[in-house]
Amino acid sequence: MALVLNEEQQMLRDSAKSFIQESSPVGALRKLRDSGEEWSPELWSGMAEMGWTGIAIPEDFGGLEFGYVGAGIVLEECGRTLAASPLLSSSFVCASLLEAVGNEAQKESLLAAIAGGETVFTLALCEGDRFDPTRIATTAAADGDTYVLNGSKKHVLDGDLANTFIVVARLTGDADSEDGLGLFLVDRDTEGLSVSTTLNADNRRVGNLDFESVRVAANAVIGKPGANGAALARALDIGAALSAAELLGVAQESFERTLDYLKDRKQFGVPVASFQALQHRAAQLFCELELCKSCVLKALQAIDQDSPDRSTLVSMAKAKVAKTSKLAVNEAVQMHAGIGMTDEFDIGFFMKRSAAACQEYGDYYFHSDRFAELGGY
Amino acid sequence: MPNLEEFRQQTRAWLEESCPASMRNPINSDKDQCWGGRNWVFESDEQRLWLECMAERGWTAPQWPKEYGGGGLSREEAKILKQEMARITARRPLESFGIDMLGPALLKFASEEQKQRYIPEIIRGEIRWCQGYSEPNAGSDLASLQMRAEDKGDHYLVNGSKVWTSYADKSDWIFCLVRTDFDAPKHKGISFLLFDMTSPGVSTNPIKLISGKSPFCETVCENVKVPKENLVGELNKGWDIAKYLLTHEREMIGGFGLSRAGTKTLGQMAVSAIGVADGRLAERGIRTDIADFEIDEMAFALTIERVVDEAKAGQGTGAASSLLKLYGTELNKDRNELLMSIGGSEALAWESEGGETQAQHWLRSKGNSIEGGTSEIQLNIIAKRILGMPG
Ligand SMILES: Cc1cc2nc3c(=O)[nH]c(=O)nc-3n(C[C@H](O)[C@H](O)[C@H](O)COP(=O)(O)OP(=O)(O)OC[C@H]3O[C@@H](n4cnc5c(N)ncnc54)[C@H](O)[C@@H]3O)c2cc1C
Numbered sequence: 001m002a003l004v005l006n007e008e009q010q011m012l013r014d015s016a017k018s019f020i021q022e023s024s025p026v027g028a029l030r031k032l033r034d035s036g037e038e039w040s041p042e043l044w045s046g047m048a049e050m051g052w053t054g055i056a057i058p059e060d061f062g063g064l065e066f067g068y069v070g071a072g073i074v075l076e077e078c079g080r081t082l083a084a085s086p087l088l089s090s091s092f093v094c095a096s097l098l099e100a101v102g103n104e105a106q107k108e109s110l111l112a113a114i115a116g117g118e119t120v121f122t123l124a125l126c127e128g129d130r131f132d133p134t135r136i137a138t139t140a141a142a143d144g145d146t147y148v149l150n151g152s153k154k155h156v157l158d159g160d161l162a163n164t165f166i167v168v169a170r171l172t173g174d175a176d177s178e179d180g181l182g183l184f185l186v187d188r189d190t191e192g193l194s195v196s197t198t199l200n201a202d203n204r205r206v207g208n209l210d211f212e213s214v215r216v217a218a219n220a221v222i223g224k225p226g227a228n229g230a231a232l233a234r235a236l237d238i239g240a241a242l243s244a245a246e247l248l249g250v251a252q253e254s255f256e257r258t259l260d261y262l263k264d265r266k267q268f269g270v271p272v273a274s275f276q277a278l279q280h281r282a283a284q285l286f287c288e289l290e291l292c293k294s295c296v297l298k299a300l301q302a303i304d305q306d307s308p309d310r311s312t313l314v315s316m317a318k319a320k321v322a323k324t325s326k327l328a329v330n331e332a333v334q335m336h337a338g339i340g341m342t343d344e345f346d347i348g349f350f351m352k353r354s355a356a357a358c359q360e361y362g363d364y365y366f367h368s369d370r371f372a373e374l375g376g377y
Numbered sequence: 378m379p380n381l382e383e384f385r386q387q388t389r390a391w392l393e394e395s396c397p398a399s400m401r402n403p404i405n406s407d408k409d410q411c412w413g414g415r416n417w418v419f420e421s422d423e424q425r426l427w428l429e430c431m432a433e434r435g436w437t438a439p440q441w442p443k444e445y446g447g448g449g450l451s452r453e454e455a456k457i458l459k460q461e462m463a464r465i466t467a468r469r470p471l472e473s474f475g476i477d478m479l480g481p482a483l484l485k486f487a488s489e490e491q492k493q494r495y496i497p498e499i500i501r502g503e504i505r506w507c508q509g510y511s512e513p514n515a516g517s518d519l520a521s522l523q524m525r526a527e528d529k530g531d532h533y534l535v536n537g538s539k540v541w542t543s544y545a546d547k548s549d550w551i552f553c554l555v556r557t558d559f560d561a562p563k564h565k566g567i568s569f570l571l572f573d574m575t576s577p578g579v580s581t582n583p584i585k586l587i588s589g590k591s592p593f594c595e596t597v598c599e600n601v602k603v604p605k606e607n608l609v610g611e612l613n614k615g616w617d618i619a620k621y622l623l624t625h626e627r628e629m630i631g632g633f634g635l636s637r638a639g640t641k642t643l644g645q646m647a648v649s650a651i652g653v654a655d656g657r658l659a660e661r662g663i664r665t666d667i668a669d670f671e672i673d674e675m676a677f678a679l680t681i682e683r684v685v686d687e688a689k690a691g692q693g694t695g696a697a698s699s700l701l702k703l704y705g706t707e708l709n710k711d712r713n714e715l716l717m718s719i720g721g722s723e724a725l726a727w728e729s730e731g732g733e734t735q736a737q738h739w740l741r742s743k744g745n746s747i748e749g750g751t752s753e754i755q756l757n758i759i760a761k762r763i764l765g766m767p768g
Contacts, residue, residue, distance in 0.1 A: 003683040004690045259764060274768030279760035286759060287700050294679035316672045372668040377644035377658040 001301055003294060005073070012070055016077040019050055024083040026346045032084070033203045038160060039084045048117030053091045058099065061111035067304040068092070068238060072245035072296060079249025082353050084204055086120045086158040088246070088360070093239045094121035094166050097183065100231035101223030106185075122162035123235070124153040124186075124209055131362040133168075133236055138211060140169035140182050140225070145218040147184060147225075149192075149211040157360065159207015160197045163188055167211070171226050181232065182225035184216045191215075202349075202356040234303075237314040239361035241299040244314075244321040247357045248296050251325035252289055254332040254350035258282075261336055278335060285331055288324040295320045312374045319367035322358045329354045384454055388461045395430050396467045397423035403466070403640055406732040410472045414505025415549050431470035432501045438476050441484065445496035452689050474543075475499035475506040477629040479552050482622040486569075486610040495571070507574070508626075509539040509553035509596060510619065517754050519554070520563045520616060524598065526555035526570060533557075533570065533608070535578075535601040543748070545581040545594035548574055552622075558613050569615035572603045588740035589727070626749045627702035633745055634677050634705025636712070643667050643712065647719045663718055670711050677704055699762075703755035706745035713739040 005013065024043050032038060047053055056071045057063025064070075071092050078085065095114050098106060098121075113119040127137060138151025149169050156165070165186045173180035186193060192214035197205040223231060259282060262273035272278060299317035302310045329351040333340040340347050358364065400423055404410055408420045411428055419425040431437050434448060439455040441447025450458065462469075480499050483492055498504045515522040524537030535555060545551070550573055558566030574581070578601035583591035610618050636642070644658070644667050651660050658664040684697045717724045717739050724735045733741075746752040760766040 002686040002690070003679060004686045004692060259766075263766065271767055273766040276757070276760075276768075279764075279766050279768075280753070280756040282764055282766065283756040283759035286764060287704050290700060291673070291676040291680050291704070294683045295676045297683070298679050313675075316675050319668075320672050320676050368665065368668040368672065371672060372644065372664055373657070375642060375644040375668070375671060377648045377653075377664060377667065 001305065003297055003301075005069075005297075009069060009073060012066065013073045013077065015050070016052075016074045017080075019046070020077045020081050020083055024078075025081050026349060029082045029084065029203065029349060030346070038199070038203055038205050039086075043083065044085055044117060047085060047087065052087060053117035054115030056092055057095050057111055057115045061099070061107055062115040063095075063111070067300075068241065069297070069300045069304055072242055072300045075242050075246040076249035076252075076296075079246035079353075079357070080253040082202075082250065082349055086122065086161050088239065088242055089122040089157045090114055090120045090162070091117075092242055093123055093235050093361075096238050097123070097166060097228075097231055097235045098222065100234065101183065101228055103222075105219070106222065110185075119163045120158065120161050121164050121166060122156055122158045122207075123239075124156045124165040124167045124207075125236075126155055127151070127153055129154065131359065131366050133232070134176050134178050136168055136170045136181060137175045138167070138169040140171050140184060140216070142171070142225075143215075147182070147216045147221065149184060149186070149214040149216060151211050153207070153209040153211075155198075155359075156207035156209060158204075159195065159209070160205035162207070165209065166222065167209075168232070169211075178229060180226050181228060183222040183228050183232070185220040185222060186211075186214060186216060200356055201352040203352075204356065233311070236361060237311055238303055240318045240367065241296070241303055241314045243357055243360040244292075244299065244317045245296050247321045247325045247354065248289075248292050250350055250354050250357060251292065251321065251328040254347060254354075255282075255285055255289060255328050257347060257350075258332045258335050272335075281331060281335075285324075285328055288327065292317075292321045292324050312371060315362075315367040315371040315374065318362060319364050319371060322364040322367070325354045325358065326364075381453055381457060385457050385461065388458055389464075392461055392465060392467060395427075396462075396465060397427055399423045400427045400468050400470075401466045402468075404468065409468070411468075411470065411502070412472050412505055412544070412547070413502025414547065415503070416547065417502075417505070427468070428470045428502050435500060437471045437473070437502065438480060438500050441480065441496070441500065445484075445492055446500045447496070452685065456685070471502045473499065473502065473505070474508055475504065478508060478622050478626045479506050481625045482552075482569075482618050483609065485621060486618045490606075491609065504550055505544070505548045507542050507545045507548035507551050507596075509542055509545075509551045511541045512538060513540050517751060519619070520567065522554055522556060522567065524553070524555050525559070526557050526568065526603065528557070529602075532605060533603045535570070535572070535598045535603055537598055539596040539598075541584070541593050541748075542581070542596040543593045545574070545596045546583055550574060551579075551596070552609075554615055554619055557615075561613065564616045566613055567615040567619065568612055569609045569618045570603055571607045571609060572601065576601050576603070578602075586741065586744070588733075588737040590733075590737065590741070623750060624698040627698040627755075630745060630749045631698070631701030631703075631705030632681075633742075634674070634701075634708035634712075635681070636674065643671060643715055643719070646716070650719050650721075663715070666718075667715060670708070670715055673704075674708055674712070677708055680704075699750075699755040699758040702749060703746075703752050703759070707752060709745050710742050713742040 023046050051064045052074050054063030055066045056068055059065045091114055098111055125133060128135060140147045140149050167184045167186050168181055169184060171180050171182050192212045194210045196208050199205055263271050265272050295317040299313045302313040332347050333351055336347050339345050411424050435446050436448045439448035439450045439458055443449035483495055510519060512522050526533040526535045553570045554567055555570050556566050557568040578599045580597050581594040583594050585591045647658055647667055651658060653659060716735055720735055726734055727736060
């Protein structure tokens with residue numbers, strides 16, 4: 001498969017770009033923050049109208065079936081303007097899980113609701129401060145045909161907005177075992193579940209969940225308890241690859257803004273862009289970003305094609321983009337210098353969002369370690 | 378579009394049948410790479426055979442026009458040929474500055490007679506070419522070159538010296554930048570000349586590298602008579618040809634950043650050399666560096682693929698050659714640094730039975746970010762031409 005966007009995908013990119021620049025420029029994030037809000041329901045309905053909430057969902061369940069390359073195109077554009085939405089956690093990660101292991105009734109009702117943006121799902125997975133998808137101590141004990149959940153979850157993305165959590169809990173095995181995990185649908189207002197939220201540096205809220213004997217009915221169990229490993233792994237790869245796509249947008253935009261600034265800003269009577277020390281750093285960063293574009297597209301294609309080296313390619317992409325984005329935002333602030341340090345100027349928002357997106361679905365260290373492990377060393 | 382799948386099947390079958398077994402082995406020494414030319418001594422009959430049968434189909438230069446003996450393949454077909462060769466780890470049948478550098482420039486700038494004369498022998502590997510660009514006082518600032526060619530009516534009289542001329546002592550012909558207008562601004566008085574290295578007045582002195590080898594030379598011209606028909610393009614317009622050729626050279630050198638098909642990955646080599654503890658490479662610091670390297674290597678290979686695919690789809694970003702040169706050469710240096718670390722003290726050995734030592738490869742790789750324009754020059758080009766930074 002050629003490593004380029006086809007015509008349809010290019011059209012999607014153009015329409016995504018103009019929609020998001022129009023309805024959610026970086027200034028929108030500033031307004032939200034200044035008024036103590038984290039997201040915009042109007043933007044979300046706009047996204048649903050554009051079909052983005054169902055972009056990766058099969059047509060049979062009300063989606064556009066555009067694939068994950070399409071989802072990546074949309075998120076990259078959201079990354080450019082730092083637009084906040086639960087697309088990644090709800091429409092992409094949770095939808096992929098439901099599609100893969102949900103039963104027909106769950107797919108009929110839930111996937112359609114996600115595709116239409118009427119409800120928001122999120123995955124409640126990690127329990128510590130680092131992304132670690134097997135370190136699960138939350139338990140699910142069978143009781144007749146129901147289950148009882150006990151434990152806690154941290155840093156749940158979009159924890160403030162989600163109506164329903166897909167909770168990963170342990171049926172058997174010790175805390176680090178890859179097997180023995182079940183997936184359970186738990187509504188936000190379920191008895192025994194308490195939810196608090198934390199506001200992060202990027203002005204998004206994550207959830208902290210506590211489960212005290214939360215009872216899950218038989219029809220809220222997804223897939224076969226203990227045998228969802230492959231679907232979960234794929235969903236997390238989708239999360240990592242798409243978070244790399246968003247991060248690429250963040251990094252690329254902060255680079256372009258910096259380049260414009262360097263050409264504009266004069267010192268010693270000349271544009272600072274004429275200094276070779278800065279030219280070389282900019283050129284180096286340009287090269288790294290070009291490599292990132294190739295990685296992200298390849299990883300998303302690998303998901304769409306069910307390629308056997310999907311996980312290697314996804315870890316390559318997330319590790320590479322996370323490292324490059326960190327460089328990009330650091331260079332951005334350094335090269336803007338004084339003004340780059342001010343809250344009044346937008347470039348700092350890119351640094352904050354980059355740091356948060358780097359953590360989502362595994363940071364550079366997680367993915368470079370997994371890349372090595374998959375490479376047999 | 379012709380049926381690509383059919384082309385793949387036919388190519389696969391033909392390669393299976395035609396590529397001799399020994400031509401699928403990894404490259405160990407210089408002699409394993411066939412450079413051709415009048416003085417080439419084939420390492421084996423199989424090496425000769427492989428060159429001949431590939432050259433006959435024009436597949437030493439797959440995308441060059443058929444009328445000059447090239448393969449006439451489309452980009453898609455050439456990509457398939459490359460993939461199918463990689464699949465059986467076939468060696469490249471011919472290493473050649475004629476193919477990687479001169480040929481593309483001739484196809485674009487030379488006269489019909491010149492194409493008819495020079496291109497077929499490049500494709501068949503009959504003439505080995507070297508590159509006379511750099512001079513003692515003209516390196517990065519190549520356009521300040523001083524080798525002079527004076528118009529003597531029926532010939533040019535060439536005087537001056539070139540330096541760092543790779544394989545000058547083994548080459549049959551040279552493509553050379555010479556000054557033909559001594560008063561014009563430096564870029565505007567340069568011409569592109571071809572001449573036979575056996576012409577009276579040409580001498581070469583090998584220069585020893587830090588790797589202990591002498592692949593390059595000082596090339597001195599004293600009253601060398603070059604027929605006027607050997608001028609390529611217009612008089613004093615050689616700089617455009619020189620630059621065009623450099624983009625091809627850079628893409629070739631950038632390709633060093635890719636590991637050869639069929640060789641072990643660095644991770645695998647490290648596991649055999651260092652061993653495993655707790656399911657991971659025992660030396661954790663090296664493990665992280667290898668992962669970083671392999672991620673970049675994979676990302677780089679994908680970027681080459683993307684650049685080609687984008688060009689095919691008419692979405693080219695252009696000026697990619699500097700990016701590929703810069704990144705590919707820095708990667709190859711990283712690879713060699715890692716191989717030295719993985720090997721530890723063992724990697725320091727200077728002598729070996731046949732083939733080159735790791736230490737020699739490592740030292741040679743340092744030249745990658747110098748030859749064909751240094752990394753700093755590539756960064757300048759990217760900053761100015763791609764990013765539009767002033768000054
Ligand atoms: C292995 C090898 C093979 C070669 N083969 C050939 C060959 O076959 N034919 C041929 O013609 N030449 C060949 N060369 C020569 C090569 O092209 C030159 O060495 C190269 O262009 C650099 O020139 P220089 O060595 O004079 O370095 P200089 O130009 O003197 O550079 C010295 C340092 O200054 C830096 N520098 C120079 N200008 C700038 C600038 N504007 N901005 C920032 N930094 C700058 C350089 O990057 C470098 O670090 C070969 C070189 C090597 C190492």
